[in-house]
Amino acid sequence: MARYIIRRLLQMVVTFIGTTFVVYALMFANQNDPLQALAGDRPVSDNVRQVLTEQYHLDDPFLVQYAYYMKGLLTGDLGRTLTGRPIGDVMADAWPNTIKLALLALFFAALFGIGAGLVAGLRRGTVFDNTTLALTLVVVGLPIIVLAPIAQLVFGVKLGWFPTTAGARPDLYGLILPALVLGAASTATILRLTRTSVAENVRADYVRTARAKGLAVRRVVSVHVLRNSLIPVITLIGVDLGNLMAGAIVTEGVFNIPGVGSKLLLGIQTEDGPLVVGFVSVLVIVFLVTNLLVDLLYAVLDPRIRYE
Amino acid sequence: MTYQQYPHPTHGYPASGESQTAPVVAGWGDDRSASWDTPTAAWTTAPSRARVERPTSGEHLLDVRDLRVEFDTRDGVARVVNGISFHVDPGETLAILGESGSGKSVTAQAVLGILDTPPAVVRGGQVLYGGEDLLTMAPERRRQVRGQEIAMVFQDALSALNPVYPVGWQITEALRSRRGIAKADAKRRAVELMDLVRIPAAAQRVDDYPHQFSGGMRQRVMIAMALAMRPKLLIADEPTTALDVTVQAQIMDLLATLRAELEMALILITHDLGVVADVADRITVMYAGRVVEQADVHTLYGAPAHPYTRGLLASVPRLERRGQGLHSISGTPPNPIAIPQGCAFHPRCPYAQQMCRITEPTLLRIGRLDRASACHFPPEALDARHA
Numbered sequence: 001m002a003r004y005i006i007r008r009l010l011q012m013v014v015t016f017i018g019t020t021f022v023v024y025a026l027m028f029a030n031q032n033d034p035l036q037a038l039a040g041d042r043p044v045s046d047n048v049r050q051v052l053t054e055q056y057h058l059d060d061p062f063l064v065q066y067a068y069y070m071k072g073l074l075t076g077d078l079g080r081t082l083t084g085r086p087i088g089d090v091m092a093d094a095w096p097n098t099i100k101l102a103l104l105a106l107f108f109a110a111l112f113g114i115g116a117g118l119v120a121g122l123r124r125g126t127v128f129d130n131t132t133l134a135l136t137l138v139v140v141g142l143p144i145i146v147l148a149p150i151a152q153l154v155f156g157v158k159l160g161w162f163p164t165t166a167g168a169r170p171d172l173y174g175l176i177l178p179a180l181v182l183g184a185a186s187t188a189t190i191l192r193l194t195r196t197s198v199a200e201n202v203r204a205d206y207v208r209t210a211r212a213k214g215l216a217v218r219r220v221v222s223v224h225v226l227r228n229s230l231i232p233v234i235t236l237i238g239v240d241l242g243n244l245m246a247g248a249i250v251t252e253g254v255f256n257i258p259g260v261g262s263k264l265l266l267g268i269q270t271e272d273g274p275l276v277v278g279f280v281s282v283l284v285i286v287f288l289v290t291n292l293l294v295d296l297l298y299a300v301l302d303p304r305i306r307y308e
Numbered sequence: 309m310t311y312q313q314y315p316h317p318t319h320g321y322p323a324s325g326e327s328q329t330a331p332v333v334a335g336w337g338d339d340r341s342a343s344w345d346t347p348t349a350a351w352t353t354a355p356s357r358a359r360v361e362r363p364t365s366g367e368h369l370l371d372v373r374d375l376r377v378e379f380d381t382r383d384g385v386a387r388v389v390n391g392i393s394f395h396v397d398p399g400e401t402l403a404i405l406g407e408s409g410s411g412k413s414v415t416a417q418a419v420l421g422i423l424d425t426p427p428a429v430v431r432g433g434q435v436l437y438g439g440e441d442l443l444t445m446a447p448e449r450r451r452q453v454r455g456q457e458i459a460m461v462f463q464d465a466l467s468a469l470n471p472v473y474p475v476g477w478q479i480t481e482a483l484r485s486r487r488g489i490a491k492a493d494a495k496r497r498a499v500e501l502m503d504l505v506r507i508p509a510a511a512q513r514v515d516d517y518p519h520q521f522s523g524g525m526r527q528r529v530m531i532a533m534a535l536a537m538r539p540k541l542l543i544a545d546e547p548t549t550a551l552d553v554t555v556q557a558q559i560m561d562l563l564a565t566l567r568a569e570l571e572m573a574l575i576l577i578t579h580d581l582g583v584v585a586d587v588a589d590r591i592t593v594m595y596a597g598r599v600v601e602q603a604d605v606h607t608l609y610g611a612p613a614h615p616y617t618r619g620l621l622a623s624v625p626r627l628e629r630r631g632q633g634l635h636s637i638s639g640t641p642p643n644p645i646a647i648p649q650g651c652a653f654h655p656r657c658p659y660a661q662q663m664c665r666i667t668e669p670t671l672l673r674i675g676r677l678d679r680a681s682a683c684h685f686p687p688e689a690l691d692a693r694h695a
Contacts, residue, residue, distance in 0.1 A: 206469055206471070208422055208462070209533075211454070212459070215455075215481070215482065215486070224470055227472060
């Protein structure tokens with residue numbers, strides 16, 4: 001087990017360097033004149049240009065620039081945005097909002113997805129099963145850019161159940177509607193996977209054995225059917241967590257949540273290289289770590305899987 | 309309710325070539341005195357046992373009468389069990405014999421009440437346990453009977469055990485959840501049960517998972533699990549089919565020994581005539597969801613009174629007929645959706661006559677009390693005529 005974790009961590013280092021390199025290259029190498037991008041329409045004097053060139057190592061070859069950046073990154077210095085704000089501060093503001101949003105979305109997705117999936121899987125072919133199937137198809141078919149404004153209009157403006165926007169310091173209540181919207185697609189996929197998995201396991205021989213022992217139906221379902229059915233679902237949830245954090249751009253935009261997604265969007269629009277690379281680097285780490293945790297959890301849930 | 313005491317596993321067993329019994333001792337520490345039959349919490353605090361009356365004298369332990377089970381399939385109604393009747397007395401071993409698809413397993417599952425409904429539907433009949441009909445009993449009461457009074461050992465132990473829980477946990481699950489015994493007690497009980505079915509080094513293996521055991525050991529785990537609640541009737545559904553021949557013999561020996569020690573009745577479902585000869589008291593032969601012959605084991609082997617039984621016996625390979633081809637019954641078992649009119653066996657029967665194609669034979673007693681055959685022309689009569 002320990003050897004497996006160490007090997008995975010080493011692989012993560014390689015993946016991390018590779019990803020940041022690609023993102024860094026895309027953000028910086030293609031810019032004609034980053035200083036002009038910084039200054040906007042105003043002319044840049046030669047003096048200023050020289051100072052900034054040195055500050056950002058623009059004269060050095062690309063690889064050296066990347067090395068400087070990585071050195072800063074590894075020593076905890078994420079650099080500054082083009083507007084001069086330390087990127088570390090921007091992140092400290094943005095990440096808590098996104099983490100709250102993503103975890104809340106995941107909570108709703110797991111709650112509704114597993115709950116409804118279990119019922120649908122146990123009662124295949126019933127009205128409930130068919131209704132959830134139709135609903136999940138609708139949710140999967142609607143892109144979030146459509147779903148988010150509709151939800152905002154219906155539940156925020158018309159019905160007034162939730163605040164329409166979350167605001168600069170969003171509270172948990174304000175995040176419920178965005179989380180439901182963000183988690184909608186995950187809910188649908190978790191529901192479908194749980195249903196299939198339950199439908200398969202409920203006919204398994206070991207479930208028959210459990211019934212032959214005279215166990216109560218509730219125990220047969222929760223201890224034998226659900227436990228085994230959740231193994232693939234947990235994997236999906238783990239992968240989704242990364243997606244939810246990275247993919248909140250539209251949701252955060254619509255509900256005006258100052259999180260990672262909206263900052264990333266801002267950085268891309270203003271060609272703010274350091275900001276984009278900084279956020280993406282952290283996202284990469286989040287992704288890698290959640291995936292490692294899911295793989296380890298998989299071995300805990302299924303004793304047949306053992307990592308050497 | 310008291311249990312008959314029986315010998316401690318480490319002294320009492322006939323050491324009939326079971327070399328595996330020796331290492332069992334290794335698993336026992338200082339708590340050797342706490343043997344399986346010591347009355348501890350699990351057995352003494354058992355008031356939740358369903359109050360099914362003991363069979364009064366003359367009554368059978370299990371009496372199945374005219375049981376019918378159908379499956380609604382896309383192609384039509386499959387009549388899998390068509391009026392099966394048989395009975396088991398306390399302490400007796402009944403073998404139910406038949407080809408794949410003859411309805412043996414479905415019968416067993418219908419008795420236990422674990423058929424998947426739908427698609428299966430019990431259409432009629434009675435399953436009397438201690439004089440009470442399990443089929444009309446309230447579901448909750450029937451659940452109490454399952455595992456506690458009647459337990460079952462399934463065919464493929466690898467898929468019949470839950471892959472994600474340790475074997476010890478699974479063996480005592482019913483004890484913990486139904487009798488509420490403590491975790492530590494349960495673990496000790498699991499080790500005792502694993503010793504009882506002669507799993508070597510039980511104490512070390514109690515926390516292992518099913519996939520870490522060999523096929524024979526997994527089947528022993530299944531048996532230990534079925535015995536955990538000390539049922540009065542054990543149904544073993546092809547317990548040796550997935551095993552190789554030497555292990556088959558060990559498992560059959562084990563079942564026979566345990567049946568005697570625990571004074572259970574045993575229903576042994578199998579398609580293998582060789583397996584039942586040494587173990588069974590009586591045999592019920594099934595074909596196409598019907599009983600075609602019932603007899604005690606010696607009568608059946610000596611003078612089969614149904615052409616199907618005769619065919620089955622002839623197809624058992626024998627040493628003295630070495631070099632000759634293997635006999636087989638021509639044709640295939642009928643499709644349960646379209647069972648032939650008349651005697652279901654007539655298309656494959658060498659003695660079939662016009663009457664067999666039209667009229668379904670009933671199970672009629674021949675000679676002795678407990679012997680019956682469903683054939684218009686029982687081979688004995690046939691032989692007499694041709695002689």
